[in-house]
Amino acid sequence: LPAPRIAVAGAAALLAACAGEQSSLDPRGPAAAAAAEAWWVMLVGASAIFALVMGLVIYATLRAPERRPRLRPNPFILVGGLLFPITVLTALLIYGTTVGRRMVFAGEVPTLRIEVTGHQWWWEVRYPADAERGWAEAVTANELWLPVGELAEITVRSVDVIHSFWIPQLGGKLDMIPGRDNTLRLMAEAPGEFRGQCAEFCGAQHALMSFVATAAPMEEFEAWRRSREVGGPAAAVPAGAAALGDAGCAACHQLPGGPAPEEAGPDLRHVGARAMVLGRRGFDREYIGRFLTDPQRVKPGNRGHLRGVGDDEVDGLLDAMETLR
């Protein structure tokens, strides 16, 4: 390839990273905006200093050797080697501290609490009961909703290995460490859907450990939250729950009206209505069907489904899952 083409392709690839649902340079909340601003300030500042230093190197290299002065503490060394770095680094330290305070919403009081637990390889999302607002506990997996303009405090933890919680367009990221609670704060400025991604290598399916974050006005958020509340009346148990229970799903997955499972697989109570199932948007019947029949091929290394179900069973299971909404 000729050099200009490589340059164009390279520039396109670089700029492509500045937009899109997984770019922290396309911020949709104050924390991500602070991080993106710091990134640009550092890029422009570092580029200017790089150009200055390279200019001096070229100048020094091209100068005839006999005209090179001997090193002595002249003003150039004092200013360029001491005063300039001290000034730049001090300014960066002060700036970085203020950006850091914006990223953690220092001094602000969160109005919403969420608990997110990392599993190999999925996200458990829990909204604790809130007596003041009359909210019961809500539980889901691989989807997270935020009311626009509300400051959420998210407690992240892990039950197995270290994961990292990250919604690039909203802010973060924060490691999820077994045996330890970490908290971060997030706010979305406008409605939208954002991609969340595990940002710490955690095994075979790390790259596919993602979730959908949805920011919506408070009324819509409340309606969604209510739809994910647990412990509803027994009459609300969907038709498919019994079929899934008979198939043995209840050993690892919570089913509507069913007992708490012994092993923690994703809660299936609303699987038919979830924003993301098995790393795909929505209830992708064809893909979930392939997972059920050949799980170690579709999601190698997954811990729950070691063997697939028969082709004759899969349609019935998919039908049953779709009723859980």
Ligand code: CUA
């Ligand atoms: Cu979880 Cu990477």
